[in-house]
Amino acid sequence: MTEPSDDATTAWARLLKAERLLLSAVERELKAAGLPPLGWYDALLELGRAPEGLRPYALEAELLLEQHNVSRLIDRMEKAGLVERRPCVEDGRGYRVALTAAGAETRARMWPVYRAAIARLVAAPLEPGEAASLARLLGRLIEAARG
Amino acid sequence: MTEPSDDATTAWARLLKAERLLLSAVERELKAAGLPPLGWYDALLELGRAPEGLRPYALEAELLLEQHNVSRLIDRMEKAGLVERRPCVEDGRGYRVALTAAGAETRARMWPVYRAAIARLVAAPLEPGEAASLARLLGRLIEAARG
């Protein structure tokens, strides 16, 4: 079948629209609170799980970013003092990126704002169980796009 | 309630991830076919519904773009010969944007590529009826974000 159903086309259009609307609302709230953009949160979160630091290529896979974008994201976050580059003994080509204390602190300040936005924009509009349904359906799309 | 459920948080994370993955796949395919980015398609589609042209502020609302971004999008599309700016008798501050023949033709060439991508990325991974469920749930988020 090469013809998508109307339902599939509507779902696709709404996926784009919902993402834009919700993401822009979240970014607006973070900015209003004097906090960094959401992309930084994701990076800080991943790095927080690896006290010894992560290789850029590992961040690349987690964040769905390209190599040069990771490189520049790390540049900006390092400049802001939130992460640091540490030499890597096992592979001289690369290094490890690790959270600084300021990075951990910034992530901690971002979460309440982020959490409140998710509660209002995602949890509140849905009936109990619908969030799980939505997560399941989106999970199917993600799996299929990867395979 | 200010604490989102885990389901809501998962749904949010997957909304971001699914949108990124699917959109980047679609953009890749359009580019591989020598076609313009998806944002142009949306604009061409809206303009195709209004033979007499649309005011930029109307496009702004439809496409969820900001005024200055619409202004520059029109610049690029006009430069590519796909739309034209027409004087507007009823309001001297603005103008109307209208499709050219080349714009209509480009939109027609984009649709088969776009349609095939939606079929593969959205329709194929879901069971019958699931696309409708997904569309409904996303619609709820969109409504709530607007209200």
Add this chain to the structure above:
DNA sequence: AAAGATTGATCAGTCAATCTTG
């Protein structure tokens, strides 16, 4: 003053080329 639209400056993302080490 408010609405419609544009512009210059700056910041982030992308492309292609490059550099270093495995």
Add this chain to the structure above:
DNA sequence: CAAGATTGACTGATCAATCTTT
């Protein structure tokens, strides 16, 4: 040569200021 990472040049998005007309 392949993998990890960076850089310069360009394109696109954003911020703040501006201009014109209502």
